[in-house]
Amino acid sequence: MRSRFLLALPIVTVALLTVSCRHPARPSHIKEVNNLRLVAGDPALKAQGFDFTSKPPSPPIGDPSEAGASFTNIQWSPVSQFSLGPGQSKTVTVNAVAAGGVYARVSWTEGAGPVSVLMTQNGVVVGSGTSYSLPPDRGITVAEGKNSAAGAVSVMVRNLGPGGVQVQAVVGTLAGGGQ
């Protein structure tokens, strides 16, 4: 893929190559310098260093065009972080103020997982998750459900992997929502 912001430039590469053969390039002046930072020091390279508790680096600015987007009305519970051993599970309960949608995003690290998510209300399964492993030691599960009435919704997170994992989960409800 080649990208240039030259506009309307029908000069073919073949011509340039031909020219470069006939006319040796003038000495180009290039200087290699120390980088501003060593790229190897970027924690994101290891998908690490993410901080869910600090303030953003600059004030968030809302996009007026997104004001009507359905996701903006999801009520998110505080982020839960916990450990799960092999086969262990943990249930997070949220209170839906009305019938609608239930959503959960679960991330795990330090283990292969996967981690499953099951949503129930009054003993009835209302939703489940789809897991995406990010080998070798992490992954996410995205779960969506539809609660038919107001009230508590249980979200059970279970480690299906052979080793322990660190889990981070966030659960939200959307009155009248759900797809």
Place this chain on the structure above:
Amino acid sequence: MIRRLKPQPRFPTIISALFVALVLAPGYSRRAAAQTTIDFEDLPANFVIGQQSQHYVNLGVVIAPIEGIIATAPKPHSGAHVLLPQGGEFYTGPFVITFRSGQSQVSLFAGAIPLNPNDVVRGTLTAFDGNGNKVGQDGPKFTVPNACSTQFGVLANGPVIVRMEIYLEEVFTNGPPAELPEAVDDLNFKGNPAPPLPNGPPVVQITAPPDQIQVDISTLSVTGTVSGSGLPPAGALTLTLQQAPNKPQAPPFVATLLLAGNGNTLNFATTLKPGVGPQTVTVQVTNDASLTGMAQIHLTNLPAAITQQFGASGGAATFGNVQWAVVGNGCSLAVYDHGAIANQAAATRKILGEIFNKWQQWILAKWDQLYSLGVDTFCPTDDEHDSPGNSRAQTFGGARIYTRLAAGTVYVPGVFVQAVETLGGEAATGVPLADPTSSPAAKTYLFQQFVRPGNAGGPSTLEIKGSNPALSVERQGGDLTALTEGGLALTVSSPTIVQQFPCSSGTGPCAVVPASSPPGVPRANEAGEAYCAGQIAGGFTPEWVAIKNDYVITPLWAIVVDSHMAGMDNALLHQTWYDGAGLPSDWVTLSKPIHPYKSLLASNLDMEVEIEEQFGHYFFTGWGYPQKGDLFFAAGRWIIDCGHPPFRSEIHPPFVTADLHTEGNSPASQTIANIWVNSFYTGDPVDIDLYPPPRPGPAAFLYFSKPFDQQAALDVQVSYSTDPDVSSVVTAHFSSSTKRSPVTANGEMLWQGGREYAGRWSLGWQTQNQYPIVTLSNSWWP
């Protein structure tokens, strides 16, 4: 020599011979005192008998209007000399010999050299009286080729012959005969003695047109009279145009002017095609005593519209006197002492002041190409008018001239004028900073800088350069369209946007076309159905849908109009977020695409490039966040955001970005490019063309820096190249092994880490003084 094809009647040779026998008695030549014989032996070879010297006028013989020259071939009848007509390459006879007094008998020996030695030559001698009536004729009859040995003669009843004409022609086997230069020897005549020679020159008078007339004509009629004795049958008319000074002058038009009538007062009347502008008509008549009389009139021939404009604009007080004029390609130009007036396509325009002075330098420098370029090249196409920065300008067919600039009065060649007008006009490019220059050794054939008065930022550069000549238009902020659309002003930091167009030569023409974008997002007006699984009202299952494919890298070049943390994001579909009411996650770079990347827009007018800030936090905080007004490159997944109508297109996420701005001031300014290849990068090759600020001179070459690869790249290969002449662009090449980040059912591309390039490239110029620079002069004027 030239042959005139002239059909002649064919007379049997025997009849011609009998005629000669009847009219000429044996021993006819040199028989009596009243007889005169001229054998031409008294003059040296190549002596010309004519206007300068009528050598035999005292003997009563005048050679006119065609002059004669003493020659040695064809073989003379006697001695070593003959007389030949001096007609030059375009000789057309017959050869005329005039007698100043009436003769009763005339004879001569004639001959010619045929083109083909085997052809025969046929001749006729005809004698006329003073009224132009034919008195007698000898011939046609065949002559001896290559020898002046065939005698012709006419005997009249009394001394009435005043003119004789000898005509010889070559007779071809096939095709009509053709005239040959007639050689004459031993001219013999008998009659009245020659009258005394006139003691004064002829009096010549031009009766029309009058002197000092101003006309608008395409045909000039000249009439007049000549008085005196010993008048010749013809004079000479000369039309002399007043031309541009100090330039090669076209020769005057000279024509033979036949004199009609009898006696001591003759008339002339002729028509000719006049030139344009001031000119002089001269009539000269030389009498038998080689005394010349002359008359002269001056006239100025200009289109009436020019004359009217001249008068309406103050006349000589404004323009001075007319000096010269040219016409061609529908344009008439009259040049005066202090200005010029042009007439083209029913429009009449003035050229005055400093613009006139520059214009005159231009047209005189291009004088030898005036007609190959076309006179209309120099014809104004508008009147002098205001231009940016309190300057004034006037446009011509092949250039524009500005005045009241800091640099004075400046010339802009037409190829640049066309580019300026096609690519946004003066507001987008500016007015010239100085006259154009050139450095052919540096493969820069035409170079000129422009400034945009009232705007920050350095000069723009227009140049034709390179082994395959191309017009390069280099402007901070480009044509300003994207900045204007984004409500942004040009600043010293504005990035440089370059456009290039192929040219036929180093001086143009160039195929300049306005920038445009091809058709954009397919079915953009029904994106909910086409891309969002029927989520007409918006939703997030899916939230983002690739327009092409999740891993097809789509490039975008745009001007940043905003750059900020998102106010609210959907935690369900983000891997990271910050503490806050809306769980903000994404860094949003909002931009106005430049052509041809406007095609990436769907219903949106801006292009959002979104990536979770924490994925790029190390890069952003180390190298900088995109800033308003920056030139922004993003290559990544081109998607429709299905979250809500109207459905917008985005680059989400970008795999490769470059954020460009300018630092420093020209000529030392640099383009700063912060380049980031992130872990979403698929590994498919990506090239980024990086342009320095507008080139400061025609002999400046690229100078750039980049970080050591080992400090900037992890699992990314990076290299670079330049244009062959190292005078235009540095291209950064990126590649890596194939990588496909997982994509959820919602369209979220999952970050895995493991791959990155982050580095700052800077690009500037360094002038190499070994390449000479050419400036405007008579020997170089583009």
